[in-house]
Amino acid sequence: SSEIIYLVNRDKIYVDVNIDEVDIKEISLGQQAEITFDAYPELKLSALIDSISPLATGMGGITVVEVTLQLIQSDPRIMSGFSAEVEITVEEVHNVVRVPTEAVAEREGMHFVLLMNENEPQMTMVRVGRANDEYIEVLSGLKENDRIAANAYQILEQFQQQAGGAEGRGGMFPGMPGRGGGGGMRQLAPH
Structure with missing residues (x-):
């Protein structure tokens, strides 16, 4: 049938x-x-x-x-x-500082954003909390109304490629030494 x-x-x-x-x-x-x-x-x-x-x-x-x-x-x-x-919805949090996930870069277990100080991007270390696909909570290092670059991860990747032969020069971002002799990223005090 x-x-x-x-x-x-x-x-x-x-x-x-x-x-x-x-x-x-x-x-x-x-x-x-x-x-x-x-x-x-x-x-x-x-x-x-x-x-x-x-x-x-x-x-x-x-x-x-x-x-x-x-x-x-x-x-x-x-x-x-x-x-x-x-x-x-697994959890709702209120009254937190949150940024788009692509605004946070991670290197060697530390998290960074590019904080805009007088239109100059400055690498700033942040402590992060909960995250979802769109946003990540910032526990310290930023305060409400700080301006940050929306795509820090991409900018940092481009910078590292450009700075490959920059032997310790400061590069285009304050607080971001070039790779080579002085090498790596310098950890900045939270803002």
């Missing part, structure tokens, strides 16, 4: 997502999430974690746990079987 009809309950819409085993410790029932559907990228719908599978499974060389989310609100455009991107 063949299937003739599909019944879809639009009162409760669920989304299944596979969470990497290393991240599952951050996930719990009732957590909030935001879902964006590939078919309608401008549409963002809220959801709550409804269930967490008690079994982990292998998928493409990694171990994952299936998590089911229930949409809090629905939209008539959403169809069963759509692909979606899920962003689960």
Whole structure:
């Protein structure tokens, strides 16, 4: 026999997502999430974690746990079987200094930003905290309203390539010695 009809309950819409085993410790029932559907990228719908599978499974060389989310609100455009991107809120922090992740460079376990002092970039060491895909929390080294270069990592990479033969010269950024005899980056006191 063949299937003739599909019944879809639009009162409760669920989304299944596979969470990497290393991240599952951050996930719990009732957590909030935001879902964006590939078919309608401008549409963002809220959801709550409804269930967490008690079994982990292998998928493409990694171990994952299936998590089911229930949409809090629905939209008539959403169809069963759509692909979606899920962003689960694991923690919210308020009143912190945060910068875009690409504004922070890391060398030998230390983190740096390019602080703009009178329009001159100055390498400044910072202590960082929590991070997500977009932002990183700065615990010390910066204060609110400091101006920094938005792409420190790329600028530092370019500088190091240019400074390769700069035998100890200061280079284009104060506080950034060239590679060679004087070598490496100088650690600056937090701002």
